[in-house]
Amino acid sequence: MDQSKTPLFDAMVSLAESRKVSFHTPGHKSGKGISTRFRKFVGPRVFSIDLTCLDEVDSLQKPRGVIKESQELAAAIYGADQSYFLVNGTSGGNQAMIVATLAPGEPVLVTRNVHKSVISGMIMTGCRPIFIPFRASHNASFPLNYGTADILASLEAHPDIRTLYLTSPNYYGVTVDLVRVAEAAHQRGVRVLVDEAHGPHLHFHPELPHSAMAAGIDLAVQSTHKIIGGMTQASMLHARSERIDIPRLSSVLRYLQTTSPSYILMASLDLARMQMATEGVKLLGRALELARWARIRIREIPGLKCANRTEIQALSSGENDLDETKLTIDVRGWGVTGYQVSQRLNLEFGIQVEMADIDHVLVIVSIGDHRGDLERLVFALRALSTENRPVSHRPPVPSMVFFDNLLRMTPRDAFFSPHETLPLEISSGRIAADIVTVYPPGVPLLLPGEEITDTVIETLSRFRESGATMDGLDMTNRLIAVVRE
Ligand SMILES: Cc1ncc(COP(=O)(O)O)c(C=O)c1O
Incomplete structure (x- = not known):
């Protein structure tokens, strides 16, 4: 396929240049009704391509024209059977991956360093996470990722598992050996889903670690906007059909994504793919x-x-x-x-x-x-x-802390149980009802359904006192939501 082509962007430009009269959304009508201050700052042209689903520019909900063509170009370069443009970031992609592949109560083997959107997907679907134990390397100055041996040992220990969910790279750019993991998982009939939010570029340079799709992964989502030329919120999802039900995934994306996707975001995906394919190296x-x-x-x-x-x-x-x-x-x-x-x-x-x-x-x-x-x-x-004169190193305070074996209920059951709020200090022994993270990196310290132990309270307090932005406590960072007993 000719990767220098940008079918969606070209169609948008030619529609904008045709200057048709618009009696449709968006209400600003190619910028004519937009605030003058906004137009003065960004210029008039961007509004002329802020379009909606029209025959000329296709529909993300049911692509048959230029969006279909642009997604096919993305699939071809990433080696997917089907690629999707996402307008709600990798957060939306993680949720869709889970809802499309896991049934209520179904177990999924997952690393604990997942973004909170993975947990919100679990709340939506009601699947049952089984977390892979993490062995932190005490000599590393920042959090590494999961080791192959630990992932494979967990696969071995849970022969009933059909889905494995990994994050690679992690926030710090550390990747899992996806080639070995995919090979071993596939031999057992397990499909592998990867949150590759931080890796949309890996596919395009030989001196970068393997990308998920190059490693043979079944389903991978990437924040094109984080690292390459996508506009903020613009991500892509890539699927292989052997172990993924593509029609079901397409339906789920239709349910979860807006019916008014931004064409500017989608065009940025079309152009980012072209740019990587033609000049990425x-x-x-x-x-x-x-x-x-x-x-x-x-x-x-x-x-x-x-x-x-x-x-x-x-x-x-x-x-x-x-x-x-x-x-x-x-x-x-x-x-x-x-x-x-x-x-x-x-x-x-x-x-x-x-x-x-x-x-x-x-x-x-x-x-x-x-x-x-x-x-x-x-x-x-x-x-x-x-x-800042060098001082002797203080012991590290890990920014991703994973507490093993604290899950007492599924995230969904805990989230939908009656709640109450308590001061964090007296919540020991109770079950958390909300996701608590330090943002960024947005990796949950505590999940709905996990027991709040003294160590959890001590860790959360330490983050709070250090000035971290906490998400999931109340506005004062003092109260925590727990399942009512
Ligand atoms: C590992 C990981 N996954 C998913 C996300 C969410 O991505 P997005 O901001 O594109 O929704 C992030 C955001 O920081 C992340 O770090």
């Missing part, structure tokens, strides 16, 4: 080069750590790999928190990072960065290092 090669340049310099700054690919491979005994475009900078050696460094980078140097947690700041280097941006980051960190 060059653009990602430059991003990798910039990230490598910066990593070397950051590692030279006294007190900072920034693990490289070889170190991650060694720490995980070759079971994990690293996407080098993610720079996770460990600031413990400065005796400060990642939140403090992130704030100073922002206020004093005009640098905004992707995420901070207690021990780290996380920097995403992408196809949009230039050498000057990375030079500015290195300059700022060097400047901060002169006042």
Whole structure:
């Protein structure tokens, strides 16, 4: 297929240029009714392609024309039997993957480092998660991903399982060995679903870890908007038909997605795919080069750590790999928190990072960065290092904490049970009724259905006191929803 084609975008442009009179939504009518301030800032043209389902530009709910063609081009390049454009991010994709594949009460083997949208999908469907035990590497300066041996041991221990759900890469760019996992799972008749929110680019450069689709995964969702050229909210879902019921998945997406999808978001997916297919190697090669340049310099700054690919491979005994475009900078050696460094980078140097947690700041280097941006980051960190004299490393505070074996009810049963709220400090022994996360990374510390233990209370309190943004407690961060006894 000719990957330089952009059928949806072309049809949108030609419809906009035809200047037809519109008696349909959106009500701003090609921008004529939009607020003047908005139009002055962004210019008039963007409104002319803010379209709705019309014959010329097809319908996402039932694609037969240019959206179908654009999705087919995406499927061809990613090696899928069917690809879908998503307008509610990977959050919507995770929910659709679960609702389309798992029945109420059905067990699913899943890693505990999932995004909260996976848990909300479980609440929708009522499936029963079985979490794979996680063995944290104590020598790693940030959370690695699950090891192959642990995933395979869990598959062995649960021969009744038909679905395995993984997150790869994790927020820090650490991937699972999907090739080995897919092979082993498929031999047992298990299908593998992957949240690849942070990996839409992996498919397009040989020096990046394997992408989910290249590894033979059955269903993978990616946030095109996070790393490559999609606009915010624009994601893609890729499916292989051997173990996935494609008509059912299409129905579920029709149920869960809006009937008024943004054409601007969908066009950005069409163009992002074209850009990666035609120039991906060059653009990602430059991003990798910039990230490598910066990593070397950051590692030279006294007190900072920034693990490289070889170190991650060694720490995980070759079971994990690293996407080098993610720079996770460990600031413990400065005796400060990642939140403090992130704030100073922002206020004093005009640098905004992707995420901070207690021990780290996380920097995403992408196809949009230039050498000057990375030079500015290195300059700022060097400047901060002169006042933060290296101190001996304090013990790490993991930003993804997984409590094993605390699930007492399915997330759905807990969510739909009568609730009450209690001060966190006196909730020990009760069952959580809501998802509690630190955002980002948005990985739940506590799920509906899990028991709140003293360790959970202590951990949540520690995050709260460190200034983390908590999601799932009340506005004061003091009260927690529990299942009424
Ligand atoms: C691993 C993971 N999955 C899913 C999501 C949600 O993606 P989106 O923001 O595209 O809905 C995120 C967001 O941070 C994430 O980190």
